Amino acid sequence: MRVVPRGLYGKLVLYVTLIIIAVISAFGFITYKQQVSRIESTANESVMLLAKNISLTCAEYVILYDYTNMEAYLKRFAELKNILEIVIYDKQGKILSNVVHEDGLQPLTRYSSESLSIPDSSEPSLHIENGKMVALYPITVDSIIVGWARLQYGLREIPYIRRAVLRNTILASILGTFVSFLALLTVLKSPTRLITSIADFAKSLDKVKGETIPVHHDFTEIEQLCEALNYASQKLSATERELMQHQEHLENLVTLRAAELAMTNEQLQQELVERKKAEERLSRYARELKENNEELRTFAYIASHDLRTPLVNMKGFAGELRFSLREINAVMNDILPSLDENNRTRLVTAFLKDVPEALGFIDSSAGRMEELINAISKLSRLGRQELKPELLQVQTIVQSALKDLQLVIEKKGIKVNVGPLPEIIADRNSLQTILGNILDNAVKYRRPGVPGEIEITAEKAPDGTVISIRDNGRGIPNEEIYKVFEMFRRVGTQDAPGEGVGLACVKTLVRRHGGRIWCESTPGQGTTFHFSIPEHVEFTDQATG
Amino acid sequence: MTKHQPVTILLVEDDPGHARLIEKNLRRGGVSNEIVALDNGQKAVDFLFKKGDYAGADHASPLLILLDLNMPVLDGYQVLKMIKAIDETRHTPVIVLTTTDNPQEIARCYEMGCNVYVTKPVDYDQFSEAIRKLGLFLSIVKIPKDKD
Numbered sequence: 001m002r003v004v005p006r007g008l009y010g011k012l013v014l015y016v017t018l019i020i021i022a023v024i025s026a027f028g029f030i031t032y033k034q035q036v037s038r039i040e041s042t043a044n045e046s047v048m049l050l051a052k053n054i055s056l057t058c059a060e061y062v063i064l065y066d067y068t069n070m071e072a073y074l075k076r077f078a079e080l081k082n083i084l085e086i087v088i089y090d091k092q093g094k095i096l097s098n099v100v101h102e103d104g105l106q107p108l109t110r111y112s113s114e115s116l117s118i119p120d121s122s123e124p125s126l127h128i129e130n131g132k133m134v135a136l137y138p139i140t141v142d143s144i145i146v147g148w149a150r151l152q153y154g155l156r157e158i159p160y161i162r163r164a165v166l167r168n169t170i171l172a173s174i175l176g177t178f179v180s181f182l183a184l185l186t187v188l189k190s191p192t193r194l195i196t197s198i199a200d201f202a203k204s205l206d207k208v209k210g211e212t213i214p215v216h217h218d219f220t221e222i223e224q225l226c227e228a229l230n231y232a233s234q235k236l237s238a239t240e241r242e243l244m245q246h247q248e249h250l251e252n253l254v255t256l257r258a259a260e261l262a263m264t265n266e267q268l269q270q271e272l273v274e275r276k277k278a279e280e281r282l283s284r285y286a287r288e289l290k291e292n293n294e295e296l297r298t299f300a301y302i303a304s305h306d307l308r309t310p311l312v313n314m315k316g317f318a319g320e321l322r323f324s325l326r327e328i329n330a331v332m333n334d335i336l337p338s339l340d341e342n343n344r345t346r347l348v349t350a351f352l353k354d355v356p357e358a359l360g361f362i363d364s365s366a367g368r369m370e371e372l373i374n375a376i377s378k379l380s381r382l383g384r385q386e387l388k389p390e391l392l393q394v395q396t397i398v399q400s401a402l403k404d405l406q407l408v409i410e411k412k413g414i415k416v417n418v419g420p421l422p423e424i425i426a427d428r429n430s431l432q433t434i435l436g437n438i439l440d441n442a443v444k445y446r447r448p449g450v451p452g453e454i455e456i457t458a459e460k461a462p463d464g465t466v467i468s469i470r471d472n473g474r475g476i477p478n479e480e481i482y483k484v485f486e487m488f489r490r491v492g493t494q495d496a497p498g499e500g501v502g503l504a505c506v507k508t509l510v511r512r513h514g515g516r517i518w519c520e521s522t523p524g525q526g527t528t529f530h531f532s533i534p535e536h537v538e539f540t541d542q543a544t545g
Numbered sequence: 546m547t548k549h550q551p552v553t554i555l556l557v558e559d560d561p562g563h564a565r566l567i568e569k570n571l572r573r574g575g576v577s578n579e580i581v582a583l584d585n586g587q588k589a590v591d592f593l594f595k596k597g598d599y600a601g602a603d604h605a606s607p608l609l610i611l612l613d614l615n616m617p618v619l620d621g622y623q624v625l626k627m628i629k630a631i632d633e634t635r636h637t638p639v640i641v642l643t644t645t646d647n648p649q650e651i652a653r654c655y656e657m658g659c660n661v662y663v664t665k666p667v668d669y670d671q672f673s674e675a676i677r678k679l680g681l682f683l684s685i686v687k688i689p690k691d692k693d
Contacts, residue, residue, distance in 0.1 A: 305615055308644035312665050313562035320569065381647065 012184070020180040021173050028169025043082075043133060044126055047153045050077065051124060051137035055149040058088050059139045062096065062147035071097045084132060085152035089116040091145055116148055198225060201233075297380055304377030311373070314366045318359050325355055372488065375501035379487065382505050387427035387512060387539045394421035394431070394467065398456055401436045405443050414443060414452035421458045424465050424533050430509040431533075435469075437502040438529045442471035447524070464515065464534035475523035484519060506531075512540050553606045556582045557589040557624065558642070559616040563665065567611065567642065570676035579606070586619025590627055593634055607637070612659075614643040614650070622657065629658035640679065 054077060061070035074086050074097065088096040093116035116136075119125060122145055124137040133153040138145045328351055336344050398418055402409065409416065424431075439454070446452045453472040458465055476484060487504040510517040514534045521527035554576070558564040564582045571580065583589050589610070591597035610628065614621035621641065628634045640661040641654045651662050661682075663675055 304647075305645050308665070309560050309563065309615070312644060313560065313566070316566040317562065320566070377645070377647070 016184060017177050017180055020176045024173045024176040025169060028166075028172055032166065032169065043153065044135075047133055047135045047151060048124060048126055048137070050080070050083075050153075051135035051149055051151040054086065054088075054151060055124075055137040055139040058149055059141045059146060062088065062090060062139050063141055065096075067097050082154050083151065084154040085150075087116075087150040087152075088139070089148040089150065091118075091147050093118045093148065096147065116150065118148075198229060201229060297383060300376045300380030300383075304373050304380065307369070307373050311366050311369055314362060315370075318362045318366070321355070322359055325351060325359075375488065379501060379505055379508060382433075382508050383512070387430055389425050389537050389539070390428060391423055391425055392428060392431055393423050394458060394465075397428070397431050397435055398439075401432065401439050404436065405439060408443050412443075412446065412452055414446075414454060417453070417455040419455070419457040421456070421467070422460075422465055425535075425537055426513055426533050427509075427539070430513065434506045434509055434531065435467075437506045438469045438531075441502065441529075442469060442473060442527075445471075445473045445527075447472065447474045447526075453526075461532060464532050466530055466532045468528055468530045470526060470528040472526040475525055475527050476519070476521040477523050478521075481519065481521055485517065513537050514540065552578050552609050554578050554580045554609050554611060555589065555592065556580055556611045557584075557586060557616070557621070558582065558611070558613045559584050560613070563613070563642075567676055571679070574676060574679070578609075584616075586616045586621065586624040589624050590619060593628065593637075594631075610637060610639045612639055612641050614641060614645075614654075622653070625654065625657050625659055 054074070057073065058070060061067070061073065070088060074088070077083060077086055090096055095115065119136065122138050124135065126133065126135045128134070129152070135151045135153065137149045137151070139147040139149055332347065332351060336347065339347065395418070398421060402416060402418075408414070439456075442454050443452070450472060455470045456467070457470075458467045460466075485503050485507040488500040507517055510531045510533075514537060515532040517529065517531040519527055519529045554571070556564055556567060558567065561584065564584070568580055568582065581592070583592060588598070589612070592599045592602075593608075595602055612621045612624060616624075621643070625639060625641070628637060628639060635658075638660040639658070640663060641659045642663050642665055643650070644665050646664045654662050661679075663679060665675075
């Protein structure tokens, strides 16, 4: 991880650091210069003072030309620090003595042949010659120049001082840089805050709608980060827009579906209400039907009882009348001869013709009425009598029914085909009645001039066993076929005796077994009766007493 | 040819025509016993238990009851039940005469203790024949006596 960031931040740090270094360097340089100049001026003063002293003391020697003593004298000076060379010249500029400094003052090995160029002014002077200080001081006696003292002074301390100052300056610079760096690090807080604000921006990107974060061009990474975040923000807001559109679309869809659903629901509600009504109607019908059925049964029962009572009287008293008539007839033979022709005829017509005729009609009508009542009563009983389920061989029942009809079958040469018949669970008497009645009809209603044929078959059907009895009889006209199972209705030519109640009874019994009965017929070809007995019989209208 | 028992026949029949026909045919069949005809069950009960109109009456001779089932006030079943429920009358023979030949009704009557069940045939000849035969039957039947 880089501590000093690049970009804006890095630049800032760099600039500030450079400025600090420059300032510190400048400060160090000035300090250095000041110190150097202070050292130099001190050196100048001391050199000038030394040169003056030398020149003053050397004046006697120059006048006296006492060189040896002068050299001995100068040696004392040479022991002073930084004295490189002391040379005494005469007034013409001729060297009188010289001392060269090299690790302390030593006598020159050779005398310089060079002579001093006499300066124009007689004033002492100080100048720098090859980096060394050179002081030229006149040696005077009573203001008359008698010679010159030249003192060369080597500032050996100055490089050391320079180096120390330089070192200090560099140290101060480093220290200053470090301090400034530290200061900058504290300033780091502000970029951190910037980053924090960017982070906050990033966190709130989900709430930002197309906003952008200002780009900080001074900070490369932050710039990149900002750009990335702005891109993300734009992407996000684009995605959000898309999402909004989707959501809107979805909401529209939902609204639409909800409306459809509401409509469907309403329809369903209506249907439900209608269905409920229909169910209520149905159950009312069922109740009414049951009541009607009950009423019908009661009616049938009452009819068989109560209609019989007057009938008994009708027949009974008709019998009584007939009895009385016989009495009358017995005495009439005695009376008749005594009557006149007219009265005799009237009496004979009344008692021998009209009354017996009337009694005949009363008898036959009462007889017919009794038949009807018996039929109703039989049907009423069949509708209520208790049925017992048992396993029956249909074959056995059919054979026994055919046996009852054997006489007619043989007499009329009727051909009977009995197919394989199954065993079923049903009430024995009912099945006998059903098969007996249908077979009886098949035998009874033959086609004139055609040998009779009867076929009995059975097959498994989804709702149980279907037994079919086919004949080649006269058939039933299509428009009359509905009457076949109705009470007292008889179809076709009434040339066979019957109450017109057989098939009504059959229908009642089949219905009570939970089965169906129907017939197909073609006039002139024959009739087929089918009836079904369910596999699991459950008797309806089982007698309650 | 007939040997008459001192038995009173109690005919309980609401239909006067039937009552008349029954009586006529009984007579024709040779029954000369006293016949008391009552037209409803309540009267029969009153007669039997000497209540109401018959309070204090004294029926000396044993009874034979010819009973119709369909009657107002008290029907034949109720009368039969009462007759068979009381010791005094339990042994009185009851012949049920009715219009239906419903096997269930017949069975019920026998269960309740009726002695003979006769269907009133609509056919006059049959009816008179049946009644006449009944008369013959009654003429030989031995009626248990209350006392002696």
